[in-house]
Amino acid sequence: MENPPEQDDPYGGERVRMVREQIERRGISDPRVLRAMESVPRHLFVPEPFRASAHDDGPLPLGEGQTISQPYIVAFMSEAIRPRPTDPVLEVGTGSGYQTAVLSRLVGQVDTIEVRRTLADLARERLRKIGCANVTVRVGDGHGGLPGEAPFDAIIVTAAPQEIPPALLEQLAVGGRLVIPLGTLDQELVRVTRRESGIDREVLLPVRFVPLIREALRPD
Ligand code: SAH
Secondary structure (H helix, E strand, C coil), X not given: CCCCHHHHCCCXXXXXXXXXXXXXXXXXXXXXXXXXXXXXXXXXXXCHHHHHHCCCCCCEEEECCEXXXXXXXXXXXXXXXXXXXXXXXXXXXXCCCXXXXXXHCCCCEEXXXXXXXXXXXXXXXXXXXXXXXXXXXXXXXXXXXXXXXXXXXXXXXXXXCCCCCHHHHHCEEEEEEEEEEECCXXXXXXXXXXXXXXXXXXXXXXXXXXXXXXXXXXXX
């Protein structure tokens, strides 16, 4: 006999509520994104002491002074890259791996780069446990992207530099979308779409992310 659903997935109901109240209500409508947000067990990406708050409408600490993004922002960025089921995607700033897990249900392959080894190792283990087979977690400075795997149909950056790192633009396929927060305190989320000639640039939303750091400056 199967276990009752609440035994298998004690937070399933909370996730459905999170998606209805925080995400759909604010205008996210891509059904694949909504389904991914309902199915990824967010509580497993949050440190134990914060588990009861895993579905709150805000960011949470994930260790090493970093934060796991607010559910709405994860959904917004996932929709903003216009994910297609076969896309190869690059993520910079793995953090907890939560955004990675959501992406892995929306696209073909996710390569994700995290500069802090401890966070990368934890994220890799969590992603393996929930069966995300199409994800590769790497340790390094994401400013340089991943030239060996380029071009990418989408690139998502979850830490904020001042300017778009040139390597990331270079590694975007024609028609590819890059979504990235830019700035220091008053940041804006920007989407760049690469065209045959030139790029389109749109400002999407005011946001607040941790800074994208240079590996050489890493406090280890
Ligand atoms: N998307 C994450 C949240 C990321 S917080 C989640 O869903 O949990 C931003 C992450 O970017 C932090 O883990 C930080 O260590 C990482 N980071 C900062 N600078 C970086 C760089 N240059 N290259 C790769 N990762 C970086």
